[in-house]
Amino acid sequence: MTGPDGVAPRAAVVRMYAAREDIFPREVKGRYNTLRWAAVWLTQLLFYGLPWLNLNGRQAVLFDLAGRKFYLFGVVFWPQDFIYLAALLIVCACGLFLVTAVAGRVWCGFSCPQTVYTGIFLWLERRIEGARSAQLRLARQPWTLEKIGKKTAKHLAWGVVALWTGFTFVGYFAPIRSLGVETAAVALGPWETFWILFYAFATYGNAGWMREQVCKYMCPYARFQSAMFDRDTLIVTYDLERGEPRCGKRKGEARAKAGGAVGASAAGACIDCSMCVQVCPTGIDIRNGLQYECIGCAACVDACNGVMDKLGRPRGLIRYATENGLVQKLGVDQITRRMLRPRVLVYSVVLCILTGAMATSLALRNPLKLDVIRDRGAMGREVDDGQIENVYRLQLMNTSEEPVRLQVGASGIPSARVVETGIIEIDGTTTRAVPVRVRIDPGAGKPGANRIEFTVRSVDDFGLTSTSISTLTVTEGAAFIVPK
């Protein structure tokens, strides 16, 4: 590249944006690939199957946004229980941190939905377009009828999976069985249609078109994972010392025979077959060392092990190892022992505490909730014989699925009592607002606001409060106003 005067120009204009180069990862067999498919089956059986499971005459897992009730097997969560979602997310985050500190991006490589759906879509692609070489040929060839047919078939297959995924996703928020009936009758509501299509489009776009770009440019988790890495974190590594210098099989054997006589260094174990590059879903060469694009899927490990098996050489030229393990030539047990380092222990302890706290809180969760709303317009009023009466609205929430019978009591001021409110019955997962009057004797409270407490207790069929632990009790404070 020379300028008109024959002198190389000192600068050139470069575009900051470039078209993505297609990646056609070669299909690979091996231990880690089997593991990944196990993860795919496990997560997807769960995802696609769970909404079809029924329990107690309703869908076992259903997030009823309109009714603001979130059914999770035997438990019903209400918006008031939002803290549990926050806690769950924190626990998940801590779990990810722990896993990343120990074994790098295994989440990314094995169970992230982006990887899982890309895996499913790649599988479909290969069934229709053929193996990597056929795919490459197809990509280069002009638009023949065969190419159009194959591409159409591929996108149709992707579309079916994507639509089924969108349908399943919406099935977590609207009862999936009636959703199925509505879909079959083409009678879906506008929002159901939108969300099914939206989620289907996101699946199709991310798993079919975006693929590794999601991990490279969009995923925030990928960007801050390096903060959890250290020199004892398991990563996919290429054993530079053993592999270099690369040379073909025959040439390598010849060199090995010649030994040091020629003065050249002994042949490396890498035969430069480029299998590790061909199988990489993000299109990198792992032999260049740890790169931000590497999602830790170990496809290159499987590929290289396969090649080494064929050559009759020991496996593990590319393998899971730690940076320290590679440099200091640590054995597997030494690497394992280094797992117990402060960072990992701290993550583990935090994870245990959070999980324990959340489980305890869930186990002790009171299905009965009470809000007291004092009538704001009316202050205290004087009734018969100078007794003072205040009115409250008790918002009683029965978050369980069993009906309850409740008795309301008031305390805090001597002689405080609830007037004319008998046993209140509330059906499962419903809320009732009950006006309640509280009365005190003349002179029992000081003029102005007095603190009182409402206690709502569940009673049995005979209207008696039992002493068993099944009795639900909830208390809530309120102000009682005595006119001056």
Added chain:
Amino acid sequence: MADFFSEFWHYYVAGITIASIAGCAILLWSQSTYKVRLGADGKAEETTGHVWDEDLTELNTPMPRWWIGLFWISILVAIVYLVLYPGLGAWKGTQGWDQVGEYQAELAQARLDHGPLFARYAAADLEVVAADPQAHAIGERLFLTYCSQCHGSDARGSKGFPNLRDADWLHGGEPDAIKTTIMNGRTGMMPPMAAAVGTDKDVENVAHYVRSLSGLAADPVKVAFGKPKFAACVACHGADGKGNHMLGAPNLADRTWLYGGSVATIMETVRKGRTNTMPAFGAFLGEEKAHLLAAYVWGLSNEARPEPVETAAR
């Protein structure tokens, strides 16, 4: 344009908006390429040439092309949005959308959805509506929304605000009278009567007499002295003190007190008078809701009240 004090601000806002969009476009266009130094081999260098902390360099790997496409799409969306909807100063947009219009449309839809139900109840007699469990549930919600602020959640009122659950009515407790009260409001006015009744002593005597009408504890001597002074009150409250619905004059013989039945409170009432207002809700609620409310309120103190229905709500 009512939103602005002067025409200037329309051009000011629109100008800044257009300049910002144009600025973003220029920035995108100018920054999509850049100059790099060439290495000794004549190839572009792989790093931007920036160095931090002695040895940290920055690769100039290009971003995917769709990334910049998203920015261009955003600019396109902004332009289309500003043409369709208000946002460019005083420009109203080709869609003619505004918040008031959207509110009116939602209101019209709600009327369409709930209108038939209200219309069905509005056509029925109040006694019939009062016996309908669904109408009772609707009435209860309406009451808690519009009436409970003064009359209390339990409709038992408080000082100055009538109890709606007892049999005592200032302006009549028939279903139609209650509906009239809700629609048109009521004003109750008792003038200060100190001058008409007489001295403080006379007022106290009248107070004792009034208490005796409903059999409350009273000094018989003061009752005897107060009886003739009650003549000042009969024009409204009647000779027997049983009140007059036409005037909104309360019944003084039924042990029910709007402001309190102690001697001191009655004396205060006689001396200073009382003025009380129930606002007219007809124009605000409309006849159909007033109808349901009247049925609900009437039902509170009459046998027609159905068993309360449990309402599942948020």
